[in-house]
Amino acid sequence: MMKKVHVLSFLALAVSSACYAEGKTYPEPMLYSQSDFGGTGLMQLPTARIAPQGEFSVNYRDNDQYRFYSTSVALFPWLEGTIRYADVRTRLYSSNPAFSGNQSYKDKSFDFKVRLLEESYYIPAVAFGKRDISGTGLFDGEYIVGSKRFGPVDFTLGVGWGYIGNSGNISNPFCRASDKYCTRSDLVDAGEISFDGMFKGPASVVGGIEYQTPWQPLSLKLEYDGNDYKDDFSKNIRQFTHYNFGAVYRVADWAYVNLSYERGDTLMFGFTLHNNLNTLRPAYRDAPKVAYDPEVTEGVPSYTVVASQLTNLKYNAGFDDPEIKYHGNTVYMSGEQKRYRDPREAVDRANRILVNQLPAGTETISVTQTNMHLPMVTTETNVASLKKELAGYPLGHEGKLLQKRVEPKDPIPDSQGYRIKPSRFSYAFEPKLIQSLGGPEGFYMYQIGLLPSANYWLTDNWLVDSGVFINIHNNYNKFNSSLLPKDSTLPRVRTHIRDYVRNDVFINNLQTNYVADLGNGFYGQAYGGYLEMMYGGVGAEVLYRPLDSQWAIGIDANYVKQRDWNDMMRFADYNVGTGFITTYWNPPQMNGVLLKVAVGQYLAGDKGVTIEMAKRFDSGVKVGIWGAKSNVSKADYGEGGFSKGFYVSIPFDLMTVSPNPNHALISWTPLTRDGGQTLSRKYQLYNMTSEREIPLGQ
Known part of the structure; x- marks a missing residue:
């Protein structure tokens, strides 16, 4: 009992000290955080929340029995995936030292969560998820949960099966429909993807709350755990209560730390590093685009002008081995673009370079991108519409750039053009x-x-x-x-x-x-x-x-x-x-x-x-x-x-x-x-x- 008092006192002191510490102010509260297993949730339990699309996290959690290493990513606003390794401290990888030495047991697993209903004013967010879909099945389980936010408090309630619902505090509703749902096999082939045990065996009501404190870096958690840990793989987990308590403290926009007291016996701590892959943007400094300064020439521009264009095509637009040809009412340019991930940026820069010195009567600029000397795509741009866009539309008379992507074109393949000699x-x-x-x-x-x-x-x-x-x-x-x-x-x-x-x-x-x-x-x-x-x-x-x-x-x-x-x-x-x-x-x-x-x-x-x-x-x-x-x-x-x-x-x-x-x-x-x-x-x-x-x- 004394151990429990000391641990709870330490947790309360840490939270209290954090609340009064001077630190960074944050523009938004934390609306979600990662669970012990990885994936948006409380501690042992998932919630119906899914982080914004593109959110990627690397997580570590540690207690006496397990270390959890996981990564989680929100692939879509309605789908979250997690890959996890569990290091079981109380077990060896095998009983054969020649096989694995003294390495502790490692278990890998995959989870997913799908949002079934999006939260509205009256309706909670509802999600279905599967834990340990491919692995040894040590943490195999599934759940259906709903989450509803009221101000700073986010409530979660649901039903779990398998590892999540081992205590069986309710009768499995599927068992009433068929006897095959009344028992759940512990036999799982390592590495195999299987849904055979879905919704089978004991079931439990699970739930909890997450409270966003007035001090935005800190949130507090309380959950009711549906597991009883009687058959846990580590073999030495004791449970004095189904209630778990935790705190999450954001130390930076990209990192937060976790501290929780679980099962009335165990201190769990860890951290999460995260960023949104969808909103990352380049921070490089790029050369400015060539200014729009059109000049119409009679016939083909002079060699000096074309040489300047070729140089800009290489170093400003990023085209290696650029070549320019003139035929009819079209200017043709081709090259291998090696500067920009978005080809539209390179084409835009090339158009600006070429439009400044065009022969009279030119109606189309044709830019062909190549790769390994293979023609890939040609972008044809109407010169008149391009000039209007670059000059700026009068207010209320905005137009549209006439541009299209077509199969690669070179109507005069054997003719001599102007080019920078390619390096082989x-x-x-x-x-x-x-x-x-x-x-x-x-x-x-x-x-x-x-x-x-x-x-x-x-x-x-x-x-x-x-x-x-x-x-x-x-x-x-x-x-x-x-x-x-x-x-x-x-x-x-x-x-x-x-x-x-x-x-x-x-x-x-x-x-x-x-x-x-x-x-x-x-x-x-x-x-x-x-x-x-x-x-x-x-x-x-x-x-x-x-x-x-x-x-x-x-x-x-x-x-x-x-x-x-x-x-x-x-x-x-x-x-x-x-x-x-x-x-x-x-x-x-x-x-x-x-x-x-x-x-x-x-x-x-x-x-x-x-x-x-x-x-x-x-x-x-x-x-x-x-x-x-x-x-x-x-x-x-x-x-x-x-x-x-x-x-x-x-x-x-x-x-x-x-x-x-x-x-x-x-x-x-x-x-x-x-x-x-x-x-x-x-x-x-x-x-x-x-x-x-x-x-x-x-």
Whole structure:
């Protein structure tokens, strides 16, 4: 009893001190915060609240039994997803020291929450959610909750099943309809996605309140927990009360700390770092656009004028290797835009540069964007409407810029134009991070390195590309190949990673690619050489991608051999044919979402399907999740059941001082296994033809 009094006194003192501390004033109160498990909620319980679209959080919570590491993202105003790792301090990963040493048990899981009703004046927000949808099922449960705000107090009430409702303080309403809902199995296949236990077993009423104090950085929480913890995996949780108490203190706009006293026995503390991916904006300083100062010339402008335009097209509009041609009543410009993520910015700048010196009678400016010397899209702009817009419309006589995107046009391909001589050689230095989480040998395994690369265009279609990987540091020496099932029939297509990364310097890729515009929206490429760290061979790909279409389809076929990890210039004995038919779809009802489905044969010879969903926010940040399920049995695949992963792609220009169209990719794969593995090709036609996608927001 004395312990409880001391802890409650400490919590009260911390809250009281915070209330009277002098600090930053905040423009808005905290309307939501993350629960212990990740995802918007109270402490142990979720609420019906979903953070604003794009809200991304990294969370840590700690008590005597568990450490919870989680990330949560609001993909839409009505959908929230959470990925979580639970570190069970009271359990070892296995009883076999050779398998995992003294590492504590790690459990990974995925949650989602869907808003069913939006809050109105009379109606509460209502949400349905599932916790631990894919994992070992340690925290498996589902819930239906409603939340209603009255001034500074947010009330939540609902029903939970599974881990959330283990105490069974009410009769399961579904059990009355069918006996199959009266019991819930504890058997869950690790890594498998299953809804078999939905709404089965004991059920409990759950609820709580969150109070926003008059001092905006501080909010207080109270909840009634529907779990009784009698069968908890940690085996040493005691519960003296179902009531939990907590406080959330915002230390900055992007961070807050949590402190709670739960079950009358346990102190939980942690923190959350968060930001909104949808509202991030570049902070770089860009060169001003060329001022509008039109001058009409008789015939083609002088060489000096055109040279100045080409220079501005390269350094102001961001077009590499720009070329200008004059034909009839149209000025044609083409080049590869390497400065702006939004192609509309580059086209606008190019139009401003060209419109200032136009031959008399010019009616259209035609700007063609290319990528890897392949024509992607032409933007045609009516000169008269462009001049009116740049000059400014009289008040009450606003007009519309007449502009359209069309298939690439060059009606005079063999004619001589004016251009900056293209450079056929380029090079780059790229930092590289390879990582995986949750393995038995170590929770976090990684390799940090540097990848210098260079390429040379032999012709406009024929590229030679190379990259050398330089290892800086890695801990893959912990990777234990004995993890593989003793009776697995799968070839070792990826689990030799420890053998590869022990090479400090090696040729990562050395290949040649022939790329071509096949016409009518078709693009193709053929390639051969060392295609990635582990494989070399030959292959080809064809993509059909109509301009500004919401779908595309491609097919690739490859014959590859495994590279010898003892001598990276040689090949091992293993070879395989691998390839896929892949469809890409941007649903019109879901702005910024890409759904990708690939069906074919993987590196281990197994056949199956890979499904990927990615959400691109207004800032350009992309969040994606994927899973690959093949005809490999769970016994052969091993722990995890199927391949899966999560990634965040962050535009460089959110972090740099100048515009940059490139992205930094942070990816997460829970386990390295041999089933459902694809070839990691550097050049893929869908990515190479991104300019053909209708710009976001149009």
